Amino acid sequence: MIALLVSSAGTYLISNSFFKDYASLFRNNREFITYLSPSNGIAAALSWYKHERTANLPLIRFGEDARQSAAHLTGKPTLTLLVVGETTRAQDVGLGGYTRQTTPLLAKDNVIYYPNTLSCGTSTAVSVPCMFSGMGHDHYNDALANHREGLLDIVQRAGVNVLWRENDGGCKGACARVPTEEMTAQNLPGMCIDGECYDQVLFHHLQGYIDKQTGNTLIVLHTIGSHGPTYNHRYPDAFKYYTPTCETNEVQHCSTEQLVNTYDNTIRYMDAMVDQGIQLLQANSQRFTTSLVYLSDHGESLGEDGVYFHGLPYMIAPIQQKHVPLLIWLSQDYQQRYAVNQKCMVDQAKLMHTSQDNLFPTVLGLFGVQTREYQPQLDLLTHCRGKAREY
Ligand SMILES: [Zn+2]
Structure with a gap:
């Protein structure tokens, strides 16, 4: 095992030295990575064995006691x-304090942003x-996650209507037992090109679905x-705020300025999409x-120290591959009805060290789902509930 680790590290260091030249090649021809790795035979065998071993295992139920609280079932x-x-x-x-204001719309939406x-x-x-498994980073086991229920099963069991809309090539099992809509399959004109769609597609006829929910x-x-690597395909022309951009998937041929400009345009588009989600919710605030x-x-990674893209082993991956944006928006109605103090949330968010482990309990908490699998100390709203007046 030690020999394997040493040789893997060696391969990483060698390939990293030439990574700029090969990064795009790797991205577009994933099998090249396994050719280069000395552990490829072992990894492939282990992967096959794990898949075969778990493919037909019975589903393990999780959070069977889940119920919504009475407060969430009235009104x-x-x-x-x-x-x-x-x-x-x-x-x-x-x-999060980036010198370029890549999220101007969300900056005006009173969102609670978790910078760490x-x-x-x-x-x-x-x-x-x-993030949907409830295991958390330290105890995550992909084989178990494959055949155990997760967050969406629990929320659905508690009586919440769940819909997963997909524009990213699959949910990796997270949505296996809830209603799913594959948006790319609709190939909508103006939104989709060659099997890929702008995220705008996720809002297509969404109001119609909401209208039917009671x-x-x-x-x-x-x-x-x-x-990536085609960051320039993630947004329509109207979002080309920063130029010059990188107009090829061979990102090593673009300057750092071009690459960062293109990537930052994708953030501007994300800003518009999440803002659109908030607008949609506000438009439905009479009923919900x-x-x-x-x-x-x-x-x-965008070329820092010669590293591009993502997917490096967690222990050696640069922080850019692990540090992610997280935000929560609560309507005035939500804050008042469930006595959640917005200022308390904002103040705490700045200081907290959060992770994807917080998603599972926070979503359970938002719906008032009670189960022994709920860990209130990881629910981001816990410490600001019941503080509507006195904070
Ligand atoms: Zn991803």
């Missing part, structure tokens, strides 16, 4: 949007199932966000008590 229903980001790193987010948030993994395949509802929007959570799955 107006609750409507929450959970926006799952893709490859959006915290370093380039204006809300870490991801569970450095890839979608780890972070997305992890109970508490959770809608998850899985965005393609800032995914509303809230929104945004959390990116992992970050991205």
